[in-house]
Amino acid sequence: MSEFIPVLTQKEIAKRVVEVADAISTDYRDRDLILIGILKGAFVFLADLIRHISIPVKVDFMCASSYGRSTSSSGRVKIIKDVDLDLKNKDVVIVEDIVDTGITLTHLVAHLKSSGAASVRICALIDKQERRQTEIVADYVCHSVEKGFLVGYGLDYAEFHRNLPEVYHLKL
Ligand code: 5GP
Ligand code: MG
DSSP states (O other), X not given: OOEEEEXXXXXXXXXXXXXXXXXXXXXXXXXXXXXXXXXXXTHHHHHHHHTTOOSOOEXXXXXXXXXXXTTOSSXXXXXXXXXXXXXXXXXXXXXXXXXXXXXXXXXXXXXXXXXXXXXXXXXXXXXXXXXXXXXXXOSEEEEEOOSSOEEBTTBOBTTBOTTOSSEEEEEO
16 A cells, blocks of 8 residues: 655645745846746646746746656756747746756756746755755755655656645655
């Protein structure tokens, strides 16, 4: 039987979402902000975050798939869906569910910078530093979690459990 160990409650998540949305709203006032949600895991987080942002903001999505991690130290990331909006001279904040090794975000930041964005920052629901393999640092982090495979609040295991309103450590 798999076990779901509570990691973040709805209340804890909601509190940090508001705080981070406030910080972004302050930092990007009078700027041209575009939030880019990374599908699929970040969709719940982004939906909550954006409703607490109090400045003009546009939203777009990207989808990336990572592969080769177990055989290659650098990893490889394939962009399955790119942004539709023009990023030229815009200030971009990537909204990601989890920063784990950091390989995905390293590639996405480089890609978005090459698309002409004026600046690219990272907002993550969860920072898991234990397995970090890159220099990447998230600029806005809601929660730091030491380890474990997490599900809920958009995070899946084999596409299930995204609908759970809290975050759990899934022990298989
Ligand atoms: P990395 O930082 O290793 O390139 O990859 C991060 C991605 O791996 C995240 O966007 C997320 O999709 C996935 N990931 C990493 N850790 C977890 C986890 O604990 N649970 C789930 N569901 N996905 C994870
Ligand atoms: Mg992801």
